[in-house]
Amino acid sequence: MARAIVYTEFGSPAVLHEIEIPDPVAARGDVVVRIEAAGVNPIDAKLRSRKRPSPDITEPRPVGFDGAGVVEVLGEGVDDFAVGDRVAIRDALGTYASALAIATEKLVALPDAVTAAEGAAIGIPAGTAYQALRSLGVTDGDVLLVHAGSGSVGQFAVQFAVAWGATVIATASPSRHELLRELGAIPISYDAGLLERVRDVAPAPVTVVLDCAGTDEAIETSLALVADRDRIATIVRGPDAASFGIRAFSGGSPVPLTEEELAWRAEALPKTVELLASGDFTIELGPELPLAEAAQAHELMESGAASGKIILVP
C-alpha cells in the first residue's frame, strides 16, 4: 500500500489527513515515482479552503503539485526514464503521497548536485516566475520591481531577471534583505510609504512590475510607477486585474494562461534544475515535516511563520 494526504471537505488545514491507498499503477506513458519530497505551495491551501474555484468533492481529493523522488515502475512505451532515476515533478496533482503515477512530460531528471527537497521546490515557483517575466518581456534594459521578492516565486523572479541583466528592486521584511542582496536585488521593506522608498533606491525609473504580494499598496505603487499597464502583472489579484488595467497570470484570473505561457511554465523546470546544478541559482529551503503532518505544514505556511520552501517527507 501507499500513503497519501487527502481531504473530503473544504476547510482549515485540519481537513487534511493521511490515508492508505493501493500502490499506484503506471499506465502507458506513465511512471510510478516513489516520492522523497513534496513542495508545499500557497495554491494547495487556497484549493483546500476553496479560496480558488474548485469542483465539488465527490471522492477523497489529493493534494500537491510539486515533488521529487525516484522512478520505481515504468509504464508501457516509456523509454526516456529508467528505474532508479532521480526526478523532479511539476504539475502532477497528488504529490503529497509516498508514491504517484505520473506522465513523463511532467518529470525532469535530477542531477546528483540537486537534492530531492530542492527538486520539489521548483515546479510552481520557478514556473510562475519564469513565465511571468517572459510574458512581461523582461530584458537587460529593464528596472524590475518584484513585490514579495523574498517568497518562493519572488526569489526565482529575482534570479531570472538578474541573470537576464535587469536591475531588480524587491520588497521583503527587513530580516530577508541580506538574502535578496545576495541574489542580486536591491531590497526594500513593503510597509507604508512604499512608493517613496522605491523612488529613493531606483537607479533609473521602474519599467516593469511583477506583483507576488497582492496588497493594495503593491498595486497602487505599481500603477504610480509604470504608465504602460501591459508591463505590470499580478499573480495574486487575478479577479481584480482587469479593473486596474493590468495583466494577471492566473491567481484567480478569469483569463486562462495561453499555450505559450503554459509552455514557458513547463520549460522552467529543466532550465532551473540546470542553473541549480551549476551553482548559478539557489533555493531557500524551509522546514521539513513528515508527510502525516501536512496540516501543520499548511498552518505554518498560512501563518507566514516559516521562511523558505516548506517540504513534506513521506
Ligand SMILES: NC(=O)c1ccc[n+]([C@@H]2O[C@H](COP(=O)([O-])OP(=O)(O)OC[C@H]3O[C@@H](n4cnc5c(N)ncnc54)[C@H](OP(=O)(O)O)[C@@H]3O)[C@@H](O)[C@H]2O)c1
Ligand atoms: N498565479 C499563479 O500562477 C501563482 C503561482 C504561484 C504563487 N502564486 C501566489 O503568489 C503568492 C506568493 O507565492 P509564494 O509561493 O512566493 O509564497 P511564499 O513563498 O509563501 O512567500 C510569500 C511572501 O510574501 C511576502 N509578504 C507577506 N506580506 C507581504 C506584504 N504585505 N507585502 C509584500 N510582501 C509580503 C513574504 O515576505 P517576508 O517573508 O519577507 O515578510 C513572503 O516572502 C501567493 O499568494 C501565491 O498563491 C500565484
